[in-house]
Amino acid sequence: MKTPFExxxxxxxxxxxxKIDALLITSPANWYYLTGFTGESGALVVSRKGxxxxxxxxxxxxxxxxxxxxxxxxxxxxxxxxxxxxxxDSHSNRVGFDPSQVTVGxxxxxxxxxxxxxxxxxxxxxxxxxxxxxxxxxxxxxxxxAILAGELVQQAIRLLKPGIRELDVGAEIEYQMRKKGAxxxxxxxxxxxxxxxxLPHARPTAKxxxxxxxxxxxxGVILGHYCSDITRTVYLGRAPKHIRTWYQAVxxxxxxxxxxxxxxxxxxDVDRAARQVLAGYRLDHLFVHSTGHGLGLEVHEDPxxxxxQKKRLEPGNVITxxxxxxxxxxxxxxxxxxxxxxADHTEVLTRSPRDLIEI
Amino acid sequence: MKTPFExxxxxxxxxxxxKIDALLITSPANWYYLTGFTGESGALVVSRKGxxxxxxxxxxxxxxxxxxxxxxxxxxxxxxxxxxxxxxDSHSNRVGFDPSQVTVGxxxxxxxxxxxxxxxxxxxxxxxxxxxxxxxxxxxxxxxxAILAGELVQQAIRLLKPGIRELDVGAEIEYQMRKKGAxxxxxxxxxxxxxxxxLPHARPTAKxxxxxxxxxxxxGVILGHYCSDITRTVYLGRAPKHIRTWYQAVxxxxxxxxxxxxxxxxxxDVDRAARQVLAGYRLDHLFVHSTGHGLGLEVHEDPxxxxxQKKRLEPGNVITxxxxxxxxxxxxxxxxxxxxxxADHTEVLTRSPRDLIEI
Numbered sequence: 001m002k003t004p005f006e007x008x009x010x011x012x013x014x015x016x017x018x019k020i021d022a023l024l025i026t027s028p029a030n031w032y033y034l035t036g037f038t039g040e041s042g043a044l045v046v047s048r049k050g051x052x053x054x055x056x057x058x059x060x061x062x063x064x065x066x067x068x069x070x071x072x073x074x075x076x077x078x079x080x081x082x083x084x085x086x087x088x089d090s091h092s093n094r095v096g097f098d099p100s101q102v103t104v105g106x107x108x109x110x111x112x113x114x115x116x117x118x119x120x121x122x123x124x125x126x127x128x129x130x131x132x133x134x135x136x137x138x139x140x141x142x143x144x145x146a147i148l149a150g151e152l153v154q155q156a157i158r159l160l161k162p163g164i165r166e167l168d169v170g171a172e173i174e175y176q177m178r179k180k181g182a183x184x185x186x187x188x189x190x191x192x193x194x195x196x197x198x199l200p201h202a203r204p205t206a207k208x209x210x211x212x213x214x215x216x217x218x219x220g221v222i223l224g225h226y227c228s229d230i231t232r233t234v235y236l237g238r239a240p241k242h243i244r245t246w247y248q249a250v251x252x253x254x255x256x257x258x259x260x261x262x263x264x265x266x267x268x269d270v271d272r273a274a275r276q277v278l279a280g281y282r283l284d285h286l287f288v289h290s291t292g293h294g295l296g297l298e299v300h301e302d303p304x305x306x307x308x309q310k311k312r313l314e315p316g317n318v319i320t321x322x323x324x325x326x327x328x329x330x331x332x333x334x335x336x337x338x339x340x341x342x343a344d345h346t347e348v349l350t351r352s353p354r355d356l357i358e359i
Numbered sequence: 360m361k362t363p364f365e366x367x368x369x370x371x372x373x374x375x376x377x378k379i380d381a382l383l384i385t386s387p388a389n390w391y392y393l394t395g396f397t398g399e400s401g402a403l404v405v406s407r408k409g410x411x412x413x414x415x416x417x418x419x420x421x422x423x424x425x426x427x428x429x430x431x432x433x434x435x436x437x438x439x440x441x442x443x444x445x446x447x448d449s450h451s452n453r454v455g456f457d458p459s460q461v462t463v464g465x466x467x468x469x470x471x472x473x474x475x476x477x478x479x480x481x482x483x484x485x486x487x488x489x490x491x492x493x494x495x496x497x498x499x500x501x502x503x504x505a506i507l508a509g510e511l512v513q514q515a516i517r518l519l520k521p522g523i524r525e526l527d528v529g530a531e532i533e534y535q536m537r538k539k540g541a542x543x544x545x546x547x548x549x550x551x552x553x554x555x556x557x558l559p560h561a562r563p564t565a566k567x568x569x570x571x572x573x574x575x576x577x578x579g580v581i582l583g584h585y586c587s588d589i590t591r592t593v594y595l596g597r598a599p600k601h602i603r604t605w606y607q608a609v610x611x612x613x614x615x616x617x618x619x620x621x622x623x624x625x626x627x628d629v630d631r632a633a634r635q636v637l638a639g640y641r642l643d644h645l646f647v648h649s650t651g652h653g654l655g656l657e658v659h660e661d662p663x664x665x666x667x668q669k670k671r672l673e674p675g676n677v678i679t680x681x682x683x684x685x686x687x688x689x690x691x692x693x694x695x696x697x698x699x700x701x702a703d704h705t706e707v708l709t710r711s712p713r714d715l716i717e718i
Contacts, residue, residue: 099464103461107463124464167537175533178563179526183563204537204542328420
């Protein structure tokens with residue numbers, strides 16, 4: 001298992017390579033990964049000379065307790081003024097920042113406070129690329145999170161009966177996950193009945209379940225800081241022929257995409273494997289999103305499993321595989337599992353039957 | 360009640376004044392406020408010539424159903440490339456964007472796609488300043504959200520007994536809020552026992568409650584899209600003298616700050632009212648955060664009720680008042696209510712007793 005200390009050391013080696021004196025970290029997932037700090041506000045400055053966490057009064061006690069070996073500074077005035085001042089004081093010359101995580105306004109404040117001695121270097125996804133390769137301890141944690149998600153989806157399926165509301169099912173899912181030790185849902189739990197299943201990101205409403213409706217359940221937990229994400233689709237009653245055909249198509253597409261997941265495979269090829277199966281059924285125009293996404297400390301992280309993505313899978317990558325079809329009049333069908341890439345095999349982390357369930 | 364249409368009209372009038380042809384909106388709360396769209400990804404371009412929502416395949420059905428009178432465009436390639444292209448096609452000249460909401464990378468993509476014909480104008484908080492002044496329908500919704508939060512805190516207090524875990528209480532609170540129609544918590548519910556109450560933003564853990572411990576419960580709901588936020592502190596047992604004194608100090612500080620809330624009062628003066636009371640008890644150094652924050656579609660929005668804030672309160676503003684004291688060895692005490700500013704009076708939206716509860 002890598003310790004935060006080793007992660008910091010790996011990052012610092014990478015910075016030296018890119019001739020960056022100090023790297024600014026503004027994402028909570030990134031600073032947790034590097035230091036163990038779980039506070040919600042702050043910024044981390046990583047450099048060979050040492051690592052500093054700048055945060056506000058609400059998180060000082062927490063910072064000292066969690067982020068050992070890191071200098072903890074309380075911000076004076078605005079966060080980014082304090083960070084700029086800290087960089088100026090440490091005589092950092094070339095400072096890296098992630099343009100996808102720093103706002104235009106934050107960069108203005110930083111420039112002003114740090115003064116002309118600092119050159120600002122674009123440094124995209126430095127920590128994210130380390131986070132993509134999960135170590136054994138991370139994979140063990142993600143396995144548990146995935147298994148819990150599978151248990152919750154099975155429990156939720158047992159609740160489905162005519163008259164129950166989407167929000168009752170959603171409330172029960174999130175209650176049970178907390179009772180089982182999750183710190184919360186990895187994303188807003190999706191429970192969509194009937195035509196509402198046509199919305200890939202439907203939030204639970206007061207809609208009641210009726211006979212002969214589709215049900216899409218898409219949920220994930222955060223357990224020990226790591227996310228899981230699973231989707232199952234159920235039919236209340238005996239599914240008509242076209243629904244069976246659609247379900248079969250999505251299941252085959254998912255199976256093909258999982259089979260395409262391999263050490264060295266390009267993410268775009270995994271996406272294409274799903275899309276080709278749906279095209280064979282002439283349903284590819286109803287597949288309105290990408291095949292999957294990386295999963296870890298965040299529910300959406302690198303790598304993206306989407307059309308044309310050239311990134312090649314490596315051992316330690318964990319991704320979702322979640323093809324679906326959606327039609328405004330009818331509803332939607334999606335099947336999603338979490339998959340880990342190993343050197344010589346692929347591991348499906350979620351464990352829940354994938355066949356069409358009719359109840 | 361203002362309709363989204365009127366809000367858009369008010370915003371467009373404001374843009375004309377600032378000589379902005381089109382305003383880019385990238386925050387979900389802002390696009391919901393202006394159009395009713397509840398999707399999680401996209402961008403809105405507001406201009407006199409019409410308003411366009413650019414989103415991806417997952418949200419097209421939802422966009423068409425929710426955002427009436429708005430052109431819905433499906434993004435091609437990345438979101439910000441599509442937005443830039445849309446601005447180029449509409450021959451917009453001066454385009455406003457909020458530097459606190461647009462990343463450096465997004466602005467790079469926008470500039471590239473929109474080409475040299477577009478001038479990018481800093482336009483900070485245009486929609487936020489409209490959102491600060493809640494109308495009657497918004498206040499009615501916020502009253503309901505606040506009352507529900509008060510009920511939940513009372514219910515949670517009844518659960519407190521030796522041996523119960525923080526996470527059991529947290530799970531029950533979030534379950535009950537959903538059963539009562541909330542779409543979810545306004546923020547991660549805080550349940551902190553004993554010394555953990557010294558962390559203003561503690562997340563529930565497996566820690567069990569013991570006799571003679573402080574309990575901080577800080578929760579809020581999202582009900583009909585609007586947030587509430589309430590904190591109560593309880594002592595399990597008969598509180599020792601120093602805890603009673605601290606509680607009394609925080610209660611007096613909160614009472615003084617609520618009394619200072621008035622149409623026309625500066626936010627910094629409201630903050631000072633709380634701080635002065637605590638200083639009288641020599642406890643001001645333990646008050647490690649600001650007195651409050653605006654509340655509405657987001658749980659933290661304008662105005663900020665903090666040291667030195669010059670912004671003057673206006674009718675329709677809704678803010679929290681939440682002084683607290685924290686000490687690493689002992690725990691923490693915080694009391695928080697939600698307050699609406701009217702032309703000639705102040706309304707406390709949360710309804711829950713504020714005296715020290717010993718159980």
